[in-house]
Amino acid sequence: MTDxxxxxxxxDERPPANTVGxxxxxxxxxxxxxxxxxxxxxxxxxxxxxxxxxxxxxLFRAHGFDATSTVCRQDAGGACWGFISEKLRFIMFxxxxxxxxxxxxxxxxxxxxxxxxxxxxxxWKPWFGLVWAAGLxxxxxxxxxxxxxxxxxxxxxxxxxxxxxxxxxxxxxxxFPVSILLALGRRSNMPAVKVLCVTYIELxxxxxxxxxxxxxxxMLPLFLPNGVSIDKLxxxxxxxxxxxxxxxAEAIRGGLQAIPKGQYxxxxxxxxxxxxxMRKIILPQALAIAIPPLVNTFISFFKDTxxxxxxxxxxxLGTAKAxxxxxxxxxxxxxxxxxxxxxxxxxxxxxxxxSQKLERDLNRGHRR
Amino acid sequence: xxxxxxxxxxxxxxxxxSFSLSDPTFRAIVYQILVVGAVVLVGWFLISNTLDNxxxxxxxxxxxxxxxxxxxxxxxxxxxxxPKDTYGRAFLVGVLNTxxxxxxxxILATIIGTIIGVARLSSNWLIAKxxxxxxxxxxxxxxxxQLFFWYALVSxxxxxxxxxxxxxxxxxxxxxxxxVPVPAPDPxxxxxxxxxxxxxxxxxxxxxxxRARQARTGQPFPAGWTGLGLIxxxxxxxxxxxGAPLAMDVPKLTGFNFTGGGAISPEFFAILTxxxxxxxxxxxxxxxxxxxxxxxxxxxxxxxLGLPSSxxLRLVILPQALRVIVPPLTSQYxxxxxxxxxxxxxxxxxxxxxxxxxxxxxxxxxxGVTMIMGTYLVISLSISIFMNWxxxxxxxxxx
Numbered sequence: 001m002t003d004x005x006x007x008x009x010x011x012d013e014r015p016p017a018n019t020v021g022x023x024x025x026x027x028x029x030x031x032x033x034x035x036x037x038x039x040x041x042x043x044x045x046x047x048x049x050x051x052x053x054x055x056x057x058x059l060f061r062a063h064g065f066d067a068t069s070t071v072c073r074q075d076a077g078g079a080c081w082g083f084i085s086e087k088l089r090f091i092m093f094x095x096x097x098x099x100x101x102x103x104x105x106x107x108x109x110x111x112x113x114x115x116x117x118x119x120x121x122x123x124w125k126p127w128f129g130l131v132w133a134a135g136l137x138x139x140x141x142x143x144x145x146x147x148x149x150x151x152x153x154x155x156x157x158x159x160x161x162x163x164x165x166x167x168x169x170x171x172x173x174x175x176f177p178v179s180i181l182l183a184l185g186r187r188s189n190m191p192a193v194k195v196l197c198v199t200y201i202e203l204x205x206x207x208x209x210x211x212x213x214x215x216x217x218x219m220l221p222l223f224l225p226n227g228v229s230i231d232k233l234x235x236x237x238x239x240x241x242x243x244x245x246x247x248x249a250e251a252i253r254g255g256l257q258a259i260p261k262g263q264y265x266x267x268x269x270x271x272x273x274x275x276x277x278m279r280k281i282i283l284p285q286a287l288a289i290a291i292p293p294l295v296n297t298f299i300s301f302f303k304d305t306x307x308x309x310x311x312x313x314x315x316x317l318g319t320a321k322a323x324x325x326x327x328x329x330x331x332x333x334x335x336x337x338x339x340x341x342x343x344x345x346x347x348x349x350x351x352x353x354x355s356q357k358l359e360r361d362l363n364r365g366h367r368r
Numbered sequence: 369x370x371x372x373x374x375x376x377x378x379x380x381x382x383x384x385x386s387f388s389l390s391d392p393t394f395r396a397i398v399y400q401i402l403v404v405g406a407v408v409l410v411g412w413f414l415i416s417n418t419l420d421n422x423x424x425x426x427x428x429x430x431x432x433x434x435x436x437x438x439x440x441x442x443x444x445x446x447x448x449x450x451p452k453d454t455y456g457r458a459f460l461v462g463v464l465n466t467x468x469x470x471x472x473x474x475i476l477a478t479i480i481g482t483i484i485g486v487a488r489l490s491s492n493w494l495i496a497k498x499x500x501x502x503x504x505x506x507x508x509x510x511x512x513x514q515l516f517f518w519y520a521l522v523s524x525x526x527x528x529x530x531x532x533x534x535x536x537x538x539x540x541x542x543x544x545x546x547x548v549p550v551p552a553p554d555p556x557x558x559x560x561x562x563x564x565x566x567x568x569x570x571x572x573x574x575x576x577x578x579r580a581r582q583a584r585t586g587q588p589f590p591a592g593w594t595g596l597g598l599i600x601x602x603x604x605x606x607x608x609x610x611g612a613p614l615a616m617d618v619p620k621l622t623g624f625n626f627t628g629g630g631a632i633s634p635e636f637f638a639i640l641t642x643x644x645x646x647x648x649x650x651x652x653x654x655x656x657x658x659x660x661x662x663x664x665x666x667x668x669x670x671x672x673l674g675l676p677s678s679x680x681l682r683l684v685i686l687p688q689a690l691r692v693i694v695p696p697l698t699s700q701y702x703x704x705x706x707x708x709x710x711x712x713x714x715x716x717x718x719x720x721x722x723x724x725x726x727x728x729x730x731x732x733x734x735x736g737v738t739m740i741m742g743t744y745l746v747i748s749l750s751i752s753i754f755m756n757w758x759x760x761x762x763x764x765x766x767x
Contacts, residue, residue: 029493036492043494192400196407203741206748208706210720211740218733222421223414303510310713317513333520341509341517348508 069328083332084339087323091340094159094314100151103142104162110135110142111165119354121361132173139166155233159314161343163233167305167315171240172248172298178241179248184278186249187256197249204246209304212239217311236308240301247297255290256282288362295355299348306344316340418734425731433730434459440725442717444633455726462722463743469639469718470705470747476644477704478697481651488656499652506649512710514646519638519714529621538618540626545637547619550630556610560603567602571595635716639708647704654700658693659685690762698755702748709744719743 031037061078063071065085072080084091093104114135117123123131143162146152158166185197204212216239221229230238259282267277309318320336323329389395422429434456441451446464449457487499506514523543527533532542538549551557571594578591607613619626662685670680711718720740727736 029491032491036490036495039492040494043498190396190400192404196403203745206745207741208709208720208744210709210712211737211744214720214724214740215737218727219737222418222733224421225417226420226424299508303508306510306512307710309512317510317516321516331524333517333524337513337517337520341513344510344513345505345508349504352508 069332072332079335079338080332081335083323083329083335087326087329087336090160090323091316091319091336092160094163094319095157096159097151097153097157100145100153103145103150103153104158104160107139107142107162108165110139111162111169115169136170136173155231158233160319161316163308163313164302164305164315167237167240167308168298168302171237171244171305172301175241175244175248178245179252180283182245182249183252183256186253201246201249204243205250209239209243209307210310212243213307213311215239232311232313236311236313240305243304244297244301247301248294251293251297252286252290254293255286255288258289259286291362292355292359295351295358299351299355302347302351303344316343427731429732429734431735433726433732433735436730438726438729440729442722443715444636444717455730458722458726459719459739462717462719465716466705466708466711466718466720466743467747469636469643469708469711469716473640473643473647473704473708474701476640477647477651477700480644480648481700482655484648484652485655485659488652489659503649503652506646507653511642511646511707512713515638515642515710515714518641519634522634522637529626532621532626538616540619540621543634544626544631545634546632547626548630548632549616549618551613552615552617554610554613554615556607556613559610560606563602563606564599567598570602571598574598633716635711635714638714639711639716639718642710643704643707646707647700650700650703651697654693654696658689661692662688687762691759694755694759694762698752698759701751701755705747705751706744709740 030040057077057079061075063075063078063080063082065081067080067082069080069083072082089098089101092108093101096104114132117131118128141147141150143158143166144153144155182197182201185193186201188194188197213236216235217232220235220238224230263281263285264277267281272280305315306317308315309321314322317340320340324331324333324336387394389398435454437451438453438455438458439451440458442449442458442461444465445461446468447457447461449461484499484502487495488503490496490499522545526541526543529542529544532540532547534540540547571591574594575591578589578594582588617630619631666684666688667680670684675684708718709720712721712724715721723736723740727733730736
């Protein structure tokens with residue numbers, strides 16, 4: 001059995017190639033096989049041909065913030081940031097009276113402060129609801145005015161970013177309790193309640209938001225008794241609430257389904273009634289699980305507020321499009337859409353990063 | 369009554385329901401009656417108001433207006449349509465346009481989304497970063513804004529018809545969209561379509577036969593290549609048998625617009641590009657999470673069994689990944705179909721846009737909105753049913 005033992009000396013191995021440092025990184029991440037090498041070179045070529053012209057347009061050949069449209073039109077090779085500086089206040093605040101535009105600006109600041117504070121889990125306490133209520137009251141005073149010496153501004157004049165934020169935040173705040181009831185109803189063992197909730201949720205989720213906005217703008221006036229009318233903004237808001245409630249109910253249902261049956265049985269065993277069981281045992285756990293999908297719903301909802309342009313409201317996208325219809329600035333759509341695209345992107349991207357972080361934090365207890 | 373309540377508390381007496389609020393069964397019935405009653409009451413209030421309002425504005429309810437003459441033109445249509453046709457036919461044109469953009473969009477978004485999803489998992493750093501940049505940018509910008517951008521790119525960014533770009537002979541790019549030469553009408557094209565259908569059926573038959581034979585004898589058969597050969601070869605043979613016609617219908621500039629050739633309108637281009645790129649970003653995430661959900665041990669086990677890499681992917685990884693992928697993919701398909709209603713904002717004549725024109729002309733608001741909602745519900749339900757059927761086919765069969 002000594003044959004098995006290798007008696008012949010192996011030839012010396014070459015020393016290992018560099019395994020750390022930039023060269024090794026390049027080799028491992030960009031050129032680790034022949035097809036990856038080809039792909040890398042192709043992509044680099046593509047980037048080299050696409051990025052310099054874009055940067056030229058964006059920065060190097062661009063016209064500054066003081067450029068007029070005639071100057072921009074003579075040399076169309078660069079972006080015309082004069083358009084943004086000229087139309088900035090219109091795009092951000094819509095037709096809000098010019099000298100009063102600090103009010104929507106403060107509104108935006110209040111909303112951002114509330115949203116950022118809400119991200120901190122130390123504030124997830126009942127008293128923070130009061131802070132929100134106070135913030136929303138402040139927003140109402142700022143936007144409508146009519147008290148404390150502020151001039152009254154009709155809500156038909158609201159527009160731009162505040163309108164986008166108001167539609168999505170108010171829509172969500174009102175839809176949230178409704179969606180909890182819908183989710184509980186869908187999992188209820190009372191057949192009539194269950195059928196009603198399932199029908200509502202599936203009906204709303206089966207049709208596009210536009211059809212709901214249509215319903216709100218052309219059918220809602222017919223639904224109301226003669227002489228009663230509600231304005232366009234409120235009608236759009238109602239459509240958004242109906243829409244958001246159905247989608248959020250599905251997110252919460254996911255949370256409810258993730259609660260083990262033992263929790264329900266333990267609550268029953270303690271002799272708790274249905275509402276006590278839900279309020280004290282089930283919902284606190286279910287909502288914690290449902291928060292990441294709820295944030296995702298909020299993101300898609302925030303993007304969907306742009307649809308109000310179709311029923312003639314001027315949200316951020318609406319004001320940008322209206323600014324483009326100014327004859328002297330027609331055709332500068334790249335600048336306008338890039339500008340508001342970046343605003344939308346900052347909101348949505350930070351929310352999605354937050355949702356991912358939250359998911360990791362909330363899962364920490366379940367991971368080993 | 370009071371003593372009865374106390375004795376029956378907690379459990380109903382055998383053989384019947386006690387009429388007491390402490391009895392859960394009875395309470396449930398009362399709650400349901402209350403809820404249904406409230407819904408019926410609200411519904412009755414709304415309907416009576418509506419009927420009242422309609423009577424006051426003397427609007428006739430019903431769908432008879434669908435038989436009246438529409439008297440408005442539609443930019444693009446899959447079936448013959450003129451303003452002399454009825455509202456009903458105009459609506460049908462809209463439904464077909466919605467289906468056209470949805471079906472093409474779903475196919476393209478699936479292809480692009482899969483490529484990007486796989487690219488995000490690539491070992492090539494540059495490719496993975498590029499793919500994730502794409503996903504993060506596209507997902508976080510409203511689809512309507514993207515549609516507006518693509519539409520403006522064509523209608524504002526391209527030259528007018530008279531100075532149309534002509535990158536390849538016969539191909540014209542202008543504000544009015546893309547014009548390409550198409551093969552001139554010839555009976556052979558219809559025959560090629562039939563040949564293609566025959567080839568698809570034959571390929572399906574061959575793959576079934578091959579699978580049965582492999583199960584019986586263990587002998588593999590190159591069903592994939594045979595199928596591909598049939599699907600490519602049979603139409604080409606038909607074309608050759610039909611005299612191999614090469615005549616093309618080339619677009620020509622006459623007056624203020626092109627005639628002849630095939631056209632892609634700016635509206636269709638914008639809605640298709642916008643929806644496809646937007647949905648592809650979401651599908652990429654679905655595909656990525658599906659592939660990541662398959663344990664690496666499955667690949668290793670397949671290698672250990674001696675399977676080459678292509679069957680490993682086809683027989684081991686993909687069937688497991690699809691189980692994770694199909695349910696969220698279904699909702700992405702539904703989203704794309706529902707988002708096609710954004711066409712209204714850029715003037716592509718989809719069903720919402722045509723129903724909108726109809727209800728503005730006739731004042732039949734309720735009928736218009738119910739037609740939109742009903743059509744979308746039918747489309748959504750059909751996609752759901754089909755995808756649920758497919759999901760059941762690939763679902764894990766547990767003992």
